[in-house]
Amino acid sequence: MESTEYNIYIADLVSKLLKGEISAEDNALLENWKKDSDENMEFFIKLTSHEYLQEIQNKYNLINSEFAWKNINNKLYKEHSSKRSIPINLFKYAAIITLFIFVAALLFYNHQTGKPTVKNNQVLVNNQIHPGGKHAVLILSDGHKVYLGSKTRKLINEDDGTILHNINNTLAYGNSNLKANDVILYNTLVIPRGGEYQLVLSDGTKIWMNSLSELRYPTKFTGSERNVFLKGEAYFEVAKNASMPFIVKTNKAEIMVLGTHFNITAYEDEKDVKTTLIEGSVKIKSQTASRLLKPGEQAVLNNDGQLNINKDINVGEAIAWKNGLFEFKGSDIEQIMRKASRWYDIKVIYQGAMPDTKFTGRISRDVDISGLMDILRFEGVNLKIDGKNIIIKK
Amino acid sequence: MLNTETLLAFRNGDNEAFKHVFNVFYKRLCIFAAGIANAELAEDIVQEAFVKLWERRETFNHSESIKGFLYLTIKNTCINAYKHQQIVNKHLSTLVEGVDEKNIAQSIIEAEVAYELQKAIQMLPLGCRKVIYLCYFKEFSNQETADVLDVSINTVKTQKARGMKILRLLFKEALIWIFFF
Structure with missing residues (x-):
């Protein structure tokens, strides 16, 4: 086992080498260390590469030591009284959020200014529009926003003591110290265009969120109902709790369940709110009607408030997105492009009348948009990719 | 690194001297801790180490021992935090990356090199x-x-x-x- 002192000593040798200050003796020692193991040699090569030095330099510059210094002084001079712990927490949040805004601004800025002409040309030449990925923005009860992605692994504390884990593209809610009469805190998970994310609520309910969707929910469920508010599309696996029904509220409908698996599509740019039941039973309520759904059935609530039940549906099509697929059965070009535009973050422009072909098929959501476009072209659709626009002609 | 006067003032409880010690070590220690623990936990762990350093400031005779103490304290806290996380998260499929000797050694070297490079640039x-x-x-x-x-x-x-x-x-x-x- 190597001691901390030994590692610091090796680090010192590497730094000396980088500065060109290393003596022949030290250099021999460093050479020995490199030969000690393949791991050492590999790490040495990685460490002295341009990319790596640049990366650690950027990391170094992003650390906010001002907040940290204040934090330490708070801990030293104001002792650990419980009253003081709130501002310390706020500092921490502020520091985290400032860092995020800074990183976001940097990324955005780089994106905007970094060799713009070259990048535009590349887009025109390659026409590659990449598929979406694991992205979400969490809005905490105090309004703070936290970006969540596949590479962010973190623990977040809510004001009521709830601990949120963000691991493996899933945001999970742990226990809180919430008492029965405490104020209930609401969080909102926002999925942008080109994003998807998973969520595990405090009761164990699992939710898969699709692109351009939003879910508002309490950090912990109290009272006689579990209410959540949905815009867009999500697949639910509701944890069973017969004494506390789970209710999904959308703009037009309420879906009440006791413990079941189902998919809801409630996008504002779609005519219908569709609820597809996979397992268990749900009750769907519009302003005027109320129906009970059986597994394999789909409830369709249209713009006029009419509620119809489809018994002959392809359940696979409704939940294909959750399994990483686009699946269409007799869909028109508009339906397909609406789904594509949410996932690929593109704009669709129709020139002249819409082609009236119906399409049936299946394609992975992991391919670049050109994959989907090739299939449509093969089917006779006249389309062109221009930057982030897809132009479709009759 | 730290001159004798700063070290003496630090040992005597001078807050300015402590701030100097903090500025010399804080950022590289964050890089070190982030290499072996979750990024947000990392900063808390480093700050905690400085609190401990201050509490036993009279025992340090030179800056090398301060540096050694800080690295060691952070390493131990990260290992404990990792063990704790394993218990807390046992129902979740993936855990925080393992804290192994290789990881620790490489994170220390990374931290020190980041500091040296930054120092050289700061001199411009x-x-x-x-x-x-x-x-x-x-x-x-x-x-x-x-x-x-x-x-x-x-x-x-x-x-x-x-x-x-x-x-x-x-x-x-x-x-x-x-x-x-």
């Missing part, structure tokens, strides 16, 4: 430093750098040449890797 005059930072670390073109700093493109070119000359003296051959990849 300010205008020069900004140009070097934007041109090489942010990969801006001369024109973009000139626009951001609101100076002429010729100023950018001169500052870049000046900065490179100084950095080349500091880093000798290594600079070939750092700037002329």
